[in-house]
Amino acid sequence: MSTQQLAIYSAIAAVFISSILLFSKQWLSNLFSPRYAQSIKKEIRIQKLFIHPIKSCRGTSVPEAYFDEGGLRYDRSWLIIDGQTKKFQTARELPKMVVISPRMDLANNSLEITIPLPEKGDVLVKTPLDPSKEQLSEMEIVKGIIIWGEEADGYAVSKEADEALSQFFERPVQLVRKGPGLRNAGPDDPRKEKSVMHFQDFYPILIASKASIQHVRDTLVASIYPNLRSSTKYDQALPANHAGVVQAFKVSDKISKDRWTPEALESFPIERFRPNIVVESFNDDHGRDLNKALVPWEEDAWTHIEVFDGRTSAASGKEAGGIGFGSSINGKGTSIDCVARCGRCLVPNVDPQQGVRDSYVPYTILQRFRQVQPEYAKKGKPCFGVLASPAQPSGLLKVGDIVRVTSVMDPQKRKLGK
Numbered sequence: 041m042s043t044q045q046l047a048i049y050s051a052i053a054a055v056f057i058s059s060i061l062l063f064s065k066q067w068l069s070n071l072f073s074p075r076y077a078q079s080i081k082k083e084i085r086i087q088k089l090f091i092h093p094i095k096s097c098r099g100t101s102v103p104e105a106y107f108d109e110g111g112l113r114y115d116r117s118w119l120i121i122d123g124q125t126k127k128f129q130t131a132r133e134l135p136k137m138v139v140i141s142p143r144m145d146l147a148n149n150s151l152e153i154t155i156p157l158p159e160k161g162d163v164l165v166k167t168p169l170d171p172s173k174e175q176l177s178e179m180e181i182v183k184g185i186i187i188w189g190e191e192a193d194g195y196a197v198s199k200e201a202d203e204a205l206s207q208f209f210e211r212p213v214q215l216v217r218k219g220p221g222l223r224n225a226g227p228d229d230p231r232k233e234k235s236v237m238h239f240q241d242f243y244p245i246l247i248a249s250k251a252s253i254q255h256v257r258d259t260l261v262a263s264i265y266p267n268l269r270s271s272t273k274y275d276q277a278l279p280a281n282h283a284g285v286v287q288a289f290k291v292s293d294k295i296s297k298d299r300w301t302p303e304a305l306e307s308f309p310i311e312r313f314r315p316n317i318v319v320e321s322f323n324d325d326h327g328r329d330l331n332k333a334l335v336p337w338e339e340d341a342w343t344h345i346e347v348f349d350g351r352t353s354a355a356s357g358k359e360a361g362g363i364g365f366g367s368s369i370n371g372k373g374t375s376i377d378c379v380a381r382c383g384r385c386l387v388p389n390v391d392p393q394q395g396v397r398d399s400y401v402p403y404t405i406l407q408r409f410r411q412v413q414p415e416y417a418k419k420g421k422p423c424f425g426v427l428a429s430p431a432q433p434s435g436l437l438k439v440g441d442i443v444r445v446t447s448v449m450d451p452q453k454r455k456l457g458k
Contacts, residue, residue, distance in 0.1 A: 084443040086318070093151055095116045100144065120213050121216060127186045128187045138391075140205075142154075197215055243380070246425050292400055346369055347443055349442075374435040388402055
């Protein structure tokens with residue numbers, strides 16, 4: 041064998057050995073890394089964006105949304121308060137308020153609010169989306185607004201709106217816009233003393249996933265119609281005890297099957313959970329390849345995400361624009377910290393079209409399998425979605441944008457108020 045041949049064979053052997061080592065490293069990494077850590081390697085994108093201008097009133101799906109330190113622009117920027125006690129009003133106590141429809145008219149800088157009155161029909165009132173300094177100076181600042189026992193302030197924006205809303209609720213109420221006072225978003229906000237939000241309950245942004253809402257739908261069908269249960273793409277791919285495997289739970293025989301047909305359950309809208317950002321796998325054709333596809337409740341483990349302009353991605357679903365993965369890309373996109381699981385109240389039980397709250401669906405079934413946060417479980421609260429805070433002063437999010445999970449933690453070790 042000549043020296044030249046020996047060199048060629050040696051080079052081929054070196055390439056072969058390197059390939060084997062690289063494959064082994066990747067295989068071992070997938071084998072021994074916790075399943076929740078696999079999010080860091082997955083292609084994810086924004087499927088939907090929602091803004092809810094008036095807290096607990098109807099939300100709006102938007103193609104893009106700017107955000108500031110308090111959350112998505114205009115999201116929960118207005119609030120209805122009791123005209124006497126100044127306590128904040130929500131669909132928890134007043135489910136019918138979900139049929140009030142705010143619409144953002146950006147071209148005319150106007151928030152148009154449609155209020156359905158039984159005797160008069162729909163009444164339309166308007167208030168500026170972004171009041172000028174002069175307009176703000178003319179508005180009364182309402183102090184002593186009570187939100188979860190804490191005081192806040194707001195601008196009294198429209199007597200016309202107050203009158204129409206008071207007729208709707210059949211008692212005095214007032215519409216206010218977020219005032220100049222700062223509201224701390226919560227004890228787990230990484231921004232600490234710089235923490236702010238609009239009129240959200242806690243933390244400025246709520247993130248949910250398409251995989252998780254589909255798991256809720258499948259569980260509702262399996263529980264209410266056990267004979268119709270069919271295998272999902274996750275059932276065979278996941279360990280039997282994984283949270284993403286669909287189970288059937290015993291439910292009340294008082295659940296209305298006239299109202300909750302299989303078709304209604306299979307299309308149970310994520311809008312009922314009032315998220316801001318809904319994410320999905322970059323390519324649903326991944327099917328059962330769980331190294332690529334998002335699995336239900338994977339977002340429970342996320343602690344930081346970076347969002348990149350979706351226009352840089354390849355439509356084929358291959359690696360998006362060479363962005364890369366993991367902590368090395370922190371700060372290179374739009375940065376968002378995922379702070380805590382979101383404990384849920386009964387608002388998802390409210391029909392967004394009728395403003396009537398169901399006694400059972402989905403809450404009582406969610407309680408059977410999503411009481412995963414000990415602090416909430418003590419109160420019987422299930423979880424859906426993760427609460428988040430902007431990690432930068434401002435930015436723009438768009439449907440189709442690429443999402444990279446850059447850090448995670450064991451969801452079993454996630455604590456509130458740490």
